[in-house]
Amino acid sequence: GAVVSQHPSWVICKSGTSVKIECRSLDFQATTMFWYRQFPKQSLMLMATSNEGSKATYEQGVEKDKFLINHASLTLSTLTVTSAHPEDSSFYICSAREEREGWDEQFFGPGTRLTVL
Amino acid sequence: KNQVEQSPQSLIILEGKNCTLQCNYTVSPFSNLRWYKQDTGRGPVSLTIMTFSENTKSNGRYTATLDADTKQSSLHITASQLSDSASYICVVRPMDSSYKLIFGSGTRLLVRP
Numbered sequence: 001g002a003v004v005s006q007h008p009s010w011v012i013c014k015s016g017t018s019v020k021i022e023c024r025s026l027d028f029q030a031t032t033m034f035w036y037r038q039f040p041k042q043s044l045m046l047m048a049t050s051n052e053g054s055k056a057t058y059e060q061g062v063e064k065d066k067f068l069i070n071h072a073s074l075t076l077s078t079l080t081v082t083s084a085h086p087e088d089s090s091f092y093i094c095s096a097r098e099e100r101e102g103w104d105e106q107f108f109g110p111g112t113r114l115t116v117l
Numbered sequence: 118k119n120q121v122e123q124s125p126q127s128l129i130i131l132e133g134k135n136c137t138l139q140c141n142y143t144v145s146p147f148s149n150l151r152w153y154k155q156d157t158g159r160g161p162v163s164l165t166i167m168t169f170s171e172n173t174k175s176n177g178r179y180t181a182t183l184d185a186d187t188k189q190s191s192l193h194i195t196a197s198q199l200s201d202s203a204s205y206i207c208v209v210r211p212m213d214s215s216y217k218l219i220f221g222s223g224t225r226l227l228v229r230p
Contacts, residue, residue, distance in 0.1 A: 004160075006160075034216075043206060043221065043222045043223050044206075044220050046218075049215075049216070093160050093161075095160075105163075105166070106216070107163075108160035108162070110160045113158065
């Protein structure tokens with residue numbers, strides 16, 4: 001199956017700093033990528049839809065100025081958590097949509113554990 | 118409202134035993150239903166994908182069933198192994214243009230020796 005990578009796999013930062021997380025589709029092109037957040041013992045919550053070459057679409061309640069998304073190429077989307085606070089500590093997962101004739105599939109990255117001190 | 122509900126919330130079984138996880142959904146119409154396995158601290162990995170016209174799909178020791186009339190799906194795990202300990206998430210893809218997925222809350226399975 002298709003492979004999606006995330007970098008870094010974990011990051012610890014100080015409160016008030018910004019953190020960038022990368023999501024790459026390694027062997028396919030993805031016009032659409034998705035960013036999720038997952039808290040302990042909960043399921044994935046969609047934060048935003050990242051579209052290549054256009055602005056991201058954010059879910060209700062997600063601050064677009066705090067979670068900056070850039071989808072500059074067909075294989076790379078980045079999520080920047082600006083002015084991070086301890087409550088932003090979470091597991092961030094991206095997925096990339098692969099489209100083929102008649103079907104499409106989303107492949108998930110391995111996740112990035114963010115801890116804000 | 119589109120929802121996906123899973124049961125049980127958690128399950129403990131002995132190694133070698135079988136188990137069945139349940140998923141009820143209200144998403145309609147839907148394009149496909151997926152089961153994912155998520156190990157702790159990792160991203161979800163696809164186990165099976167079924168369209169609305171399929172009744173069953175197998176992947177090794179994992180067998181998923183789908184009843185579109187009752188809007189129910191199940192995931193059966195045969196001869197469980199310790200490595201099956203994980204969360205299993207039922208996900209429904211609505212038949213719309215958003216490509217968004219509707220996630221269940223997952224079933225946390227623990228397989229004990």
